[in-house]
Amino acid sequence: MKKTFVFIVFILMSNIAVSAPFYQKLEQKRYSFSALNSLMAFVEKKSPGENERKALGQLSWEVGIEILEDYDSKILEQFATPPAWFALARKSLKNSDYNSVLNYSDKIPKNHWLFPEAKLMQSEVYLIKKNTEEELKALKICSKSASSAKSDDRYFKVVGEICLANIARYYFNKGKYKEALDEFNRFPKNSYLWPSLLFERAWLNYHLKDYNRTLGLLVTYKSPLLDTYFFPEAEYLSALSYFRLCLWEDTTILVNQYYKVYRPRFYELEKILRENVNKPQYFYQMMLRLDQGLKGQEIFIGKIIGRIKKEQRFISGFRQIAEIDKEINRISKAEKPDIQNKVVPHLNLVRSNIIAKLDNYAKLTIFNFLNRVKFFSNEMFKLHLEISLRKKDLIYDNKKLISDRSRGDYSNVKRTRFEYFWKFEGAFWADELGDYSFGLKSNCETVNREVTK
Amino acid sequence: MKIMLIFLSMILSTNTYTQNKQELYEYKKYERFDLGDLEVRGELLAPGDISVQERDRQRFEVDLYERKDSLDLARQDVDSLH
Numbered sequence: 001m002k003k004t005f006v007f008i009v010f011i012l013m014s015n016i017a018v019s020a021p022f023y024q025k026l027e028q029k030r031y032s033f034s035a036l037n038s039l040m041a042f043v044e045k046k047s048p049g050e051n052e053r054k055a056l057g058q059l060s061w062e063v064g065i066e067i068l069e070d071y072d073s074k075i076l077e078q079f080a081t082p083p084a085w086f087a088l089a090r091k092s093l094k095n096s097d098y099n100s101v102l103n104y105s106d107k108i109p110k111n112h113w114l115f116p117e118a119k120l121m122q123s124e125v126y127l128i129k130k131n132t133e134e135e136l137k138a139l140k141i142c143s144k145s146a147s148s149a150k151s152d153d154r155y156f157k158v159v160g161e162i163c164l165a166n167i168a169r170y171y172f173n174k175g176k177y178k179e180a181l182d183e184f185n186r187f188p189k190n191s192y193l194w195p196s197l198l199f200e201r202a203w204l205n206y207h208l209k210d211y212n213r214t215l216g217l218l219v220t221y222k223s224p225l226l227d228t229y230f231f232p233e234a235e236y237l238s239a240l241s242y243f244r245l246c247l248w249e250d251t252t253i254l255v256n257q258y259y260k261v262y263r264p265r266f267y268e269l270e271k272i273l274r275e276n277v278n279k280p281q282y283f284y285q286m287m288l289r290l291d292q293g294l295k296g297q298e299i300f301i302g303k304i305i306g307r308i309k310k311e312q313r314f315i316s317g318f319r320q321i322a323e324i325d326k327e328i329n330r331i332s333k334a335e336k337p338d339i340q341n342k343v344v345p346h347l348n349l350v351r352s353n354i355i356a357k358l359d360n361y362a363k364l365t366i367f368n369f370l371n372r373v374k375f376f377s378n379e380m381f382k383l384h385l386e387i388s389l390r391k392k393d394l395i396y397d398n399k400k401l402i403s404d405r406s407r408g409d410y411s412n413v414k415r416t417r418f419e420y421f422w423k424f425e426g427a428f429w430a431d432e433l434g435d436y437s438f439g440l441k442s443n444c445e446t447v448n449r450e451v452t453k
Numbered sequence: 454m455k456i457m458l459i460f461l462s463m464i465l466s467t468n469t470y471t472q473n474k475q476e477l478y479e480y481k482k483y484e485r486f487d488l489g490d491l492e493v494r495g496e497l498l499a500p501g502d503i504s505v506q507e508r509d510r511q512r513f514e515v516d517l518y519e520r521k522d523s524l525d526l527a528r529q530d531v532d533s534l535h
Binding site (some may be wrong): 002050064065066090117124127157158159162164166169172175193200203206235236240256310311317345361379382383385386389393396 | 520
């Protein structure tokens with residue numbers, strides 16, 4: 001009897017020792033999203049050990065770090081690992097608790113994959129706190145650490161590029177345009193951010209009074225390769241550059257084009273979008289397919305959406321949804337109903353949460369874009385008004401511009417020894433993009449009007 | 454006493470009579486001015502030639518937008534990550 005009792009106790013003990021937590025079983029079967037939720041539930045009841053910390057590190061890489069932000073801060077605090085600190089830092093940033101952002105992000109070690117973005121986050125805080133020295137330092141560390149990341153993942157490249165762009169922007173904000181331009185010129189043409197940075201480079205050249213280079217950079221957006229990049233600001237800057245060269249007729253052509261072509265289309269589009277603004281998932285569905293009752297606006301809005309879809313946020317969001325769908329599918333086929341009932345409802349919840357976030361972000365981005373169209377519509381009007389006033393001034397002074405419409409010459413092209421020179425032969429070539437400059441002569445010289453008899 | 458009573462009743466009756474009587478105001482309906490007949494005393498002053506005092510022409514500066522920083526773009530890029 002005594003032997004049997006000892007035997008039963010032994011079996012029970014060994015069973016307890018062998019039985020792994022539920023999250024580990026899910027992790028072994030590579031049900032990452034379900035495993036993460038199960039891990040959080042486990043830690044809610046029991047303090048995390050080394051196994052749980054390792055599991056969090058692995059799962060946060062697989063599912064995406066932003067999923068952690070949906071969990072309670074108290075649970076995340078218990079882990080005391082880089083992914084948890086990172087998620088806590090991001091939560092603090094959203095709550096404008098800047099000291100906590102610095103505290104949490106400082107704990108992330110240099111060799112961790114989240115280190116570059118943690119530095120980017122710190123730079124944001126220093127920018128808000130107006131500590132420019134620390135901001136620049138954080139950005140430089142971010143750029144360097146992202147470029148030395150061992151992974152080829154798009155995420156590291158994008159983080160590194162944002163840090164590099166923000167270094168250039170740091171100089172831009174300080175009015176050091178030459179330094180900013182040098183930083184922007186370090187971007188290779190195949191980088192993800194390069195096309196959207198063209199108009200920032202154009203502004204820098206504008207401030208350096210090289211209006212021909214500004215126009216050359218902006219004409220790059222007319223290339224078929226970059227037809228998804230439509231910026232109202234770029235249209236305005238082109239008109240403004242012509243204006244600074246006193247080529248008023250050219251400015252007027254651009255202003256009229258903006259008023260006749262772009263503005264009516266965008267007003268029509270805004271009307272349709274506002275009608276559907278409260279429709280759940282409307283904007284998310286629009287990202288997937290463009291037959292959302294846009295009444296012939298598909299091609300135009302398609303270009304804007306095409307650009308938004310290239311953002312890292314959407315790329316990882318779409319990937320997460322696809323992974324969740326796969327996981328639900330696998331669980332439904334391979335697991336018993338009790339396990340299915342335990343994990344599938346949560347997976348559906350995570351899925352709809354990601355969709356809601358993407359929908360909201362798409363909505364914000366599109367309306368922000370439409371607001372920019374309106375803003376630059378007003379600026380175009382002011383530009384047009386200024387031309388009228390200047391023409392009036394000339395009449396009062398009995399003067400006129402030296403030429404009605406001055407044209408270009410190669411001698412007007414300014415370039416450094418590092419800049420290429422291509423003649424425009426009526427076609428865009430991929431290797432030439434971003435290197436264009438106009439050769440227009442300034443028309444600002446005035447002459448006396450001849451007295452008519 | 455009797456005389457006083459008669460005197461008082463007389464005063465009161467006159468007062469009531471004046472209160473009941475309607476007051477009529479009549480305005481002057483028509484007045485004729487003969488301008489030719491009017492005389493103005495003073496010195497006759499008239500400019501010899503038409504002249505306008507010179508002053509600077511008012512010119513309103515239109516405040517044209519020029520991007521001076523890219524804080525919004527930096528924020529936008531960070532938001533596009535997650």
